[in-house]
Amino acid sequence: MTNLDIIMVIVRVSISAFVPLCFLAVCVTMERRVAGFIQDRSGPNRAGICGIRAGGLVQNLADGLKLAFKEDIISEHVEHKFLYVLAPIISMAAAIISFALVPFADTLVLDGKSYVMQGIPWDTGILWFLAITGFSVYGIILAGWSSTNKYSLLGALRSASQVISYEIPMGLAVISLLIVYGSINLSDIARFQGQTWLGFIPMWGILLQPLAAVIFIVAAFAECNRTPFDLAEGESELVAGFHLEYSAMKFAVFFMGEYVAMFASSAVIVTLFFGGYNIPFFDTDFLIRNIKPVAFVLLVILPVFMFYFAKWIRRNNRSQYLRENDPRKAEATIYIRCFWILIAIIEVFLLAILAFAQPDTAAAHLLVALMQICTFLIKVTLMLFVYVWVRWTIPRFRYDQLQMLGWQKLLPLALLNIFVTGAIVVALG
Amino acid sequence: MYIDTLFSIFALIAIAGSLGLVLFRHPMQSALCLAVTMISLAGIYALLSAKLIFLLQLIVYAGAVMAMIVFIIMFLNLREKDLPEERERFTYLIGGAVLLIPVAWFMIKVMKSIPGVKNSIVGNGFGSIKELGQVLFTNWLVPFEIISLLLLVTLVGAVVLAGIRRESND
Amino acid sequence: MAAKVKQLPSRGGTPAEKVYLIEIFKGMAITLKHFLRNLWDNSNLYVRHYPEVQPDIPARWRGRHRLLTHPDGTPKCVACFMCQTNCPADCIMIKAGTRIDGVTEKMPVSFTIDLAECIYCGYCVEACPEDAIRMDTGIYAFTSSNREEMKIGMTEMLSLKGGFPEEEYQKGLEGE
């Protein structure tokens, strides 16, 4: 192992472990503010440190602090205290590990060695995801059962049977995808989607396998216990579902586990159906070979984008009522300056690349990898937005409707899809 | 060396899990111990670079089967007071262990008599999905189909049995 | 008057609606429209920026109670206990005493309302034969860190002024 190897291991593992955790802040903020905007209200926008509220991000900090300093109660009636404490840990750990095999950039070639950009460079991709999400059921069951509480038990029953039954259509949808891609390795799958069809249509999973995409996404919503399938926490009937008895940090861990699972499943959805880390129309080779034009285009686009972004910040970050020396205007100026400084730093790097880098050098590879990571994260954020968007649009299903949908609609459709896909693939050779 | 250490760790966890399965009183704890055993067995499969078996062990046994068992135990919602009193369980346990000694001795003997296979790196792609699939669908096609028929029979049987119950309830 | 019955056509029967996804996308288009409009310019939000922007309170609003006074500053209340009897929340506590200046026979010695229990129904105002108690101060927000402070006494209620001109208040009453 050379030093470079060790550094790459650390980088990859920390990306795949900490990015989901950092995205918690994005998820929670997005959930609240998008919910607000969809309902024509504003969402949390008051909490701030010295007037800096960062668009609601500081509210998360406040809530996190609140949860951390709350009293952590284990009720007297909880008989199996060990299992009770274990449950949130299982939920959270399963959520984080399930992201480990998702590639966030194309294989990086440095010094003639290639590094697979996954947390664990293993080629069992999607099966790993299915295996680990299966484990999250344990967290739910243990939480509901060890709480010794009827509401928790009912919530856990619903939630667990829902997760178990939706795993089947999910797995079947994956099979028809695998027939098309010919591999279970998520890196291979992502690379496959980098190709284009007739030169201009990207070969994304959603275009090749629309039915599988619908089935998989619906099943993923159910697996994450998100609306419209969040019967487990149906507030009106079950108070809060399986995590009813949990308080303070133990509740927070459940909560975080839920959002990390959401992140992981959006990452998998993006990798399977929306081209993964691929920038549409530009595959990795093309980018590396044409690193100078690419850097130049970025160099021009970024300030233009920033100009309009600054305008947007100005327009939206002001007090909506008469106020002398509006402090929010000063706040907006601070944000805009910070962003401009960031852009300036990136520009300097791009200029350096433009001036010195040759195609197919380490710098070119690194720049392309970074661009792909950004693309991947943007795609995942959009998918997370879809999760939030659906949650604040669609009302909850009834429980029998949910099981009916899973077993009577999605399952036969997924089976049919496998046969049709197999027939077409065989017919086309 | 490091494989050996990992193997011993997995083996110890597996044994501890199965001991817990027998010794714990509450079915939920026993079931979870069994799940631990399943997972550490999966770890041993992974050490043998049998990737597919490792994943199937995780998905099917640790994920689906054990989750079903735990789910059903949760469904029954057994509490400490519902459990039967087992006064002489330790007597039975020890008796069972004593009875097993000859079998174990015999097994150890068999193991020892197997000619030592030299440790060697297995061929590229061993245990991976493609190779396994190819073998399964060429050399072992008939047994594979027969097994799937068996599963189908069980499935239909379960549906039929459930149907009969419903009628008699009406 | 016969109850108004509005017949809504039953939805969900056509094949396009049975597929469900199409309808979901329609709904999602609506919410997305709202989201984008508000993201583009958040002055479109239907939000009152509350502590800074105060709501308009109409004269009929039932706010905090006050006791009215005669022109000479003495309470109008005759301690008839109508309000106390009528109060569904049982939160008015009146102690009656004799009135010595001869205007009426009785007057309250103490008059306490527990605002933590009051449900702001306004029955006390309606019950009062002397128009001695009103809820027209326009104060709608009061908090305190302990229960005792939520009980307001006679002096405090006498000192409060009405939040609206008299004509407007009377106009508000006409509707009832």
Ligand code: SF4
């Ligand atoms: S408003 Fe209603 S509840 Fe409050 S004091 Fe008057 S009668 Fe009692």
Ligand code: SF4
């Ligand atoms: S406020 Fe009015 S109703 Fe109440 S005791 Fe006084 S006069 Fe009677």
